[in-house]
Amino acid sequence: MRPFTFNKAESVTKALSGKREAAQYIAGGTNLLDLMKKHIAQPESLVDVTTALSNKIESDKNGIRIGAMVRNSALTVDKNILDDFPLIAKAILTGASPQIRNMASTGGNILQRTRCPYFYDVTAPCNKRNPGSGCSAIKGDNRMSAIIGYSDQCVAVHPSDMCVALAALDASVEIIDKDQKKKSILFKDFHRLPGDTPHLDNNLPDGALIQSIEIPQNAFAKNCAYLKIRDRDSYAFALVSVAAALELSGGKIRAARLASGGVAHKPWRWYEAEDFLKGKEATLANFEEAAEIAVKGIKPLSSNGYKVSMLRGAIVTALEECVN
Amino acid sequence: MSLNQSFSRRFFLKTTSFTAALAFIPKGVRSIYEEVKRFIVPSKDVIPLMVSINKKEYSIKADTRTTLLDLLREDLQLTGTKKGCDHGQCGACTVHIDGERALSCLTLAAMIPGKEITTIEGLSEGDKLHPMQEAFLECDGFQCGYCTPGQIMSAVSCVKEGHTGSVAEIKEFMSGNLCRCGAYNGIVESIQKVAK
Numbered sequence A: 001m002r003p004f005t006f007n008k009a010e011s012v013t014k015a016l017s018g019k020r021e022a023a024q025y026i027a028g029g030t031n032l033l034d035l036m037k038k039h040i041a042q043p044e045s046l047v048d049v050t051t052a053l054s055n056k057i058e059s060d061k062n063g064i065r066i067g068a069m070v071r072n073s074a075l076t077v078d079k080n081i082l083d084d085f086p087l088i089a090k091a092i093l094t095g096a097s098p099q100i101r102n103m104a105s106t107g108g109n110i111l112q113r114t115r116c117p118y119f120y121d122v123t124a125p126c127n128k129r130n131p132g133s134g135c136s137a138i139k140g141d142n143r144m145s146a147i148i149g150y151s152d153q154c155v156a157v158h159p160s161d162m163c164v165a166l167a168a169l170d171a172s173v174e175i176i177d178k179d180q181k182k183k184s185i186l187f188k189d190f191h192r193l194p195g196d197t198p199h200l201d202n203n204l205p206d207g208a209l210i211q212s213i214e215i216p217q218n219a220f221a222k223n224c225a226y227l228k229i230r231d232r233d234s235y236a237f238a239l240v241s242v243a244a245a246l247e248l249s250g251g252k253i254r255a256a257r258l259a260s261g262g263v264a265h266k267p268w269r270w271y272e273a274e275d276f277l278k279g280k281e282a283t284l285a286n287f288e289e290a291a292e293i294a295v296k297g298i299k300p301l302s303s304n305g306y307k308v309s310m311l312r313g314a315i316v317t318a319l320e321e322c323v324n
Numbered sequence B: 001m002s003l004n005q006s007f008s009r010r011f012f013l014k015t016t017s018f019t020a021a022l023a024f025i026p027k028g029v030r031s032i033y034e035e036v037k038r039f040i041v042p043s044k045d046v047i048p049l050m051v052s053i054n055k056k057e058y059s060i061k062a063d064t065r066t067t068l069l070d071l072l073r074e075d076l077q078l079t080g081t082k083k084g085c086d087h088g089q090c091g092a093c094t095v096h097i098d099g100e101r102a103l104s105c106l107t108l109a110a111m112i113p114g115k116e117i118t119t120i121e122g123l124s125e126g127d128k129l130h131p132m133q134e135a136f137l138e139c140d141g142f143q144c145g146y147c148t149p150g151q152i153m154s155a156v157s158c159v160k161e162g163h164t165g166s167v168a169e170i171k172e173f174m175s176g177n178l179c180r181c182g183a184y185n186g187i188v189e190s191i192q193k194v195a196k
Helices: A012-016 A031-038 A078-082 A086-093 A098-103 A106-112 A161-166 A273-277 A283-293 A306-322 B009-021 B026-042 B069-075 B132-139 B148-161 B167-173 B184-193
Strands: A005-008 A023-026 A046-047 A056-062 A062-069 A172-176 A180-184 A210-218 A224-229 A240-249 A252-261 B046-053 B056-063 B094-097 B100-103 B117-118
Touching: A012 A210, A023 A031, A023 A161, A031 A078, A046 A210, A062 A078, A078 A086, A086 A224, A086 A240, A098 B100, A098 B148, A106 A161, A106 A210, A161 A240, A161 A252, A224 A306, A240 A306, A252 A273, A252 A283, A252 A306, A273 A283, A283 A306, A283 B056, B056 B069, B094 B148, B100 B148, B132 B148, B132 B184, B148 B167
Parallel strands: A005 A046, A023 A046, B046 B117
Antiparallel strands: A056 A062, A062 A210, A172 A180, A172 A210, A224 A240, A240 A252, B046 B056, B094 B100, B094 B117
């Protein structure tokens, strides 16, 4: 690690005013310290926001608010989450290890960087780490890379499971910028596609802090599933993951949500497939057709064509799990 | 070991290899290197810390870059906690922070004042081993022993969290601790024994 100065901010106001340009906020540290050890992140100073940010989970009739400092593991045992938003807990439990879930914060989970091997290899070109240097994955080892929404600049995928569930549930990210202005960003607009600016993962303004995540109340608690397919059974990033949620009424689907991880630079929503399912019977044939709609037109890279059929199957299985 | 307590093997290896390496570098090159380094490498920042490890308070000065793992091993000589990958992938460095299992390699020492840290050294009471330590001995929960302190700290939490309903559940909730010897069956058995 490069030397840095360290300051603990006791409040959000102090954190915002104490953050210089070459500084970074630190909360759980599970991603940032790793990046600092590998000289990928080289902040001149760190601002500890663990005390400044809320670690409370508050719910009312409109939905639930999760403080940015709520640890990932806390979300997996919270009664309100388990009763009304179990998809969040299911997704988190498929990610990382118990130790890391105890450390990682909600805000940090959303801001975690990609796990593309070339992003971590400082000897290889990578437009995300070093803009303009090129993308090693496009013509290299891309079996873990994106199959949709990528550009000729970057094919990295977002590694979070929690974010896939948040995307499916139409969450919003509540932020406060460096001028202390509060703003709400819809989850679908929070993360970016790589385009010509792959070094930018999301639309959080410079120096701003995530204060909380809000999820509007929904009727998906009874019929939701998170399916993650990976190289080993536990403690691995997704090859493909699917968050599925159905609102059922007498065998008919009133509303459907489908989102995936491991396929794009951001948690990916399958809107067309959702629209197809709306109003249909919850049958295997309809699930298969929805999956077909989702994967239609996907153009994989040289080594990740397997993800297309894997995704198709995962969508069907996740939808079946919702009703079984 | 009995040779000289204050002159450890670690100290010997460090000092001799460093001196040997220095001897091979010409003096001129070394002074140029020192000059360049002063410009390129920003100076380190040392801060005072009050930390509580195994119910004992320590007042210590540490580089801001120091991880809890390095603080334990290098500054406090609590070498029971092991450094495996140093990147949060193997679990060898697992300790308890405020009673919850966490990775000391991904925790900055600067962030632990006010928190209670428990390491493998703090698990036993005097000569009386923790039930999990006894179980690892009885069930052969290890072979080479390097991952064992992390396995045991994690196993204690696994039981406390109540994730011992089945072998599959234990395996899932111990997946953050790798064992290259493959003593997994003994580890699962140890946890089942304590959970009973």
